[in-house]
Amino acid sequence: MAGFILRRVLLLLPMLLGASLVVFLMLRLGPSDPAMDYLRLSKVPPTPQALEDARMMLGLDRPIMTQYLDWLGKAVRLDFGTSYATRRPVLPDLLHFLPATLQLAGVALALTIGLSVPLGIWAARYRERWPDHLVRLIAFIGVSMPNFWLGFLLVLLFSVHLGWLPAMGRGGLAHLVMPALAISFMSLAINARLLRASMLEAAGQPHVRYARLRGLPERRVEHAHVLRNAWLPVITAMGMHVGEMIGGTLIIESIFGWPGVGRYAVSAILNRDYPVIQCFTLAMVAIFMLCNLVVDIVYALADPRIRLSAEGVE
Amino acid sequence: MTDLPLHRSSERPSRRFLSRLAAPFAGRWPVRIALAVVALLLVAAVAGPWISPHDPDAIDLTQRLRGADAVHWLGTDHLGRDILSRLIAGVRVSLGVVALTLALILVLGIVVGGASGFIGGRTDQLIMRVTDVFLTFPTLVLALFMIGMLGTGLVNVVIAIALSHWAWYARIVRGIVLSLRHRDYLLAARLAGASRLRIFAAHLLPATLSQLLVLATLDIGHMMLHVSGLSFLGLGVAPPTAEWGVMIGDARQFVWTAPLLIFWPGLALFVSVMAFNILGDALRDRLDPHLRADHCH
Numbered sequence: 001m002a003g004f005i006l007r008r009v010l011l012l013l014p015m016l017l018g019a020s021l022v023v024f025l026m027l028r029l030g031p032s033d034p035a036m037d038y039l040r041l042s043k044v045p046p047t048p049q050a051l052e053d054a055r056m057m058l059g060l061d062r063p064i065m066t067q068y069l070d071w072l073g074k075a076v077r078l079d080f081g082t083s084y085a086t087r088r089p090v091l092p093d094l095l096h097f098l099p100a101t102l103q104l105a106g107v108a109l110a111l112t113i114g115l116s117v118p119l120g121i122w123a124a125r126y127r128e129r130w131p132d133h134l135v136r137l138i139a140f141i142g143v144s145m146p147n148f149w150l151g152f153l154l155v156l157l158f159s160v161h162l163g164w165l166p167a168m169g170r171g172g173l174a175h176l177v178m179p180a181l182a183i184s185f186m187s188l189a190i191n192a193r194l195l196r197a198s199m200l201e202a203a204g205q206p207h208v209r210y211a212r213l214r215g216l217p218e219r220r221v222e223h224a225h226v227l228r229n230a231w232l233p234v235i236t237a238m239g240m241h242v243g244e245m246i247g248g249t250l251i252i253e254s255i256f257g258w259p260g261v262g263r264y265a266v267s268a269i270l271n272r273d274y275p276v277i278q279c280f281t282l283a284m285v286a287i288f289m290l291c292n293l294v295v296d297i298v299y300a301l302a303d304p305r306i307r308l309s310a311e312g313v314e
Numbered sequence: 315m316t317d318l319p320l321h322r323s324s325e326r327p328s329r330r331f332l333s334r335l336a337a338p339f340a341g342r343w344p345v346r347i348a349l350a351v352v353a354l355l356l357v358a359a360v361a362g363p364w365i366s367p368h369d370p371d372a373i374d375l376t377q378r379l380r381g382a383d384a385v386h387w388l389g390t391d392h393l394g395r396d397i398l399s400r401l402i403a404g405v406r407v408s409l410g411v412v413a414l415t416l417a418l419i420l421v422l423g424i425v426v427g428g429a430s431g432f433i434g435g436r437t438d439q440l441i442m443r444v445t446d447v448f449l450t451f452p453t454l455v456l457a458l459f460m461i462g463m464l465g466t467g468l469v470n471v472v473i474a475i476a477l478s479h480w481a482w483y484a485r486i487v488r489g490i491v492l493s494l495r496h497r498d499y500l501l502a503a504r505l506a507g508a509s510r511l512r513i514f515a516a517h518l519l520p521a522t523l524s525q526l527l528v529l530a531t532l533d534i535g536h537m538m539l540h541v542s543g544l545s546f547l548g549l550g551v552a553p554p555t556a557e558w559g560v561m562i563g564d565a566r567q568f569v570w571t572a573p574l575l576i577f578w579p580g581l582a583l584f585v586s587v588m589a590f591n592i593l594g595d596a597l598r599d600r601l602d603p604h605l606r607a608d609h610c611h
Contacts, residue, residue: 019450021447031463144587144588145584146583149562149576152580156569242452243453246452250454254547269458269461269549270466
């Protein structure tokens with residue numbers, strides 16, 4: 001198992017390098033000129049002389065691979081440059097906003113798991129009866145609901161009408177409920193249906209029928225024989241949901257005035273503040289990769305076949 | 315997601331109330347309603363300017379934030395623009411962006427994925443590594459990055475969303491091409507002297523189309539949500555344009571005073587996305603029963 005984890009962690013390096021190279025090349029080969037944007041954000045008139053100086057200063061006159069290696073050398077030492085707009089180093093600012101975003105996304109993820117698992121089990125247990133239909137209805141609504149609209153509907157109901165929950169800002173648990181629910185609704189709907197489908201598939205396997213024949217209590221069959229196999233596709237799908245959840249968090253933050261990276265990123269994107277865009281994108285990719293790493297490890301823990309083949313045991 | 319035949323067999327007279335409430339979503343008539351909604355959307359997209367009661371962009375500050383009445387069926391927004399007219403105008407923007415995006419994705423997916431599977435070898439390896447990199451980005455983050463690089467605006471949104479989704483399609487086309495490339499009928503075509511391009515266009519492409527159609531229909535709703543989400547953030551279609559996400563973004567300051575301003579465009583978006591999802595689901599059950607519940611990104 002340790003070997004599997006180590007190999008999987010080492011695989012992160014080429015993946016991150018690939019992502020950083022693509023991000024770098026696209027920014028540099030893209031249609032706009034960073035020197036121009038630098039001058040605009042510095043409020044310097046773009047005379048030919050000023051453009052020339054800015055190019056020299058930003059290193060844009062050098063070959064592109066040299067620029068990349070230079071950027072990489074600094075990035076390894078956690079220097080992601082300074083923002084064109086604020087003239088402040090990018091990384092400390094990003095790290096300042098990141099914890100709030102991670103908290104919100106983490107709670108949303110917990111909510112997804114915490115609600116979709118019981119819903120999925122419930123739907124599978126009462127297959128083709130009303131709980132199943134109800135979960136199916138929730139799933140259809142969930143995959144079609146714009147998360148930012150759901151956020152507003154929640155505000156309308158719980159803040160404007162009932163006055164139960166605060167509409168804005170970050171504070172205690174009460175502040176987390178609505179944004180986390182808005183972010184996680186789609187994933188929990190998909191996940192519940194996925195768990196139901198995979199439980200029904202697992203329930204048809206011969207070993208489950210054998211367990212029933214042996215006279216094991218139904219709950220025990222469900223727990224020890226059905227769920228253990230039914231988890232696996234759900235765990236894999238979790239990796240995808242994390243990606244959706246990162247995107248959802250960025251949008252939902254803006255509705256609830258959540259002080260996360262969302263607003264920082266949006267203003268950087270509107271300004272074409274390249275160092276910030278680059279650092280933000282790579283940070284999100286890195287978080288996404290780390291989550292998928294965790295997913296893979298959990299999968300290997302849950303499925304002995306993967307674990308053993310990774311250790312070379314046939 | 316809907317298991318049509320299974321549901322049929324479970325029809326029982328002693329249904330409970332909730333079951334009756336939710337059952338339509340398992341039966342066949344949601345598909346009919348979805349078709350009707352999509353037809354309505356297409357009509358609104360094509361005939362929008364002729365059927366909308368008012369000019370969607372006409373500002374009239376004397377008529378600000380009016381409730382529903384006989385003149386403005388759904389009321390007016392903070393600039394006195396007719397909401398119903400703006401909703402109708404929004405259909406064209408949403409469907410237009412999604413149609414352009416899908417066309418771009420399908421071309422990219424078929425050309426790149428087809429080339430990858432058909433040529434094989436080093437080319438295949440290289441292309442697959444590139445798609446690997448694209449798949450390591452969460453789609454919305456990649457779209458945001460593209461917008462940061464290209465700037466906001468309708469065309470850039472199309473490019474951003476296409477570039478953040480194409481890798482999935484390329485992989486699927488490649489997979490199908492790989493699974494078919496050693497079939498006898500392809501060998502026969504080659505022996506008959508067909509060129510490689512002809513073999514691809516006449517014998518491999520049609521085999522991929524049904525799966526691509528299913529995927530594309532299932533993705534329409536997903537992409538509409540992305541377009542509106544980006545526009546809501548102010549990073550997609552630019553503000554005076556009547557787009558549903560833009561309308562919600564404009565209306566957010568009135569959430570306490572005029573909540574219906576947010577309600578209507580959101581409802582339009584929700585219903586449209588749901589219609590396309592139901593349709594995609596039905597298509598999947600019809601054309602491709604193997605591709606169930608495992609495509610979510």
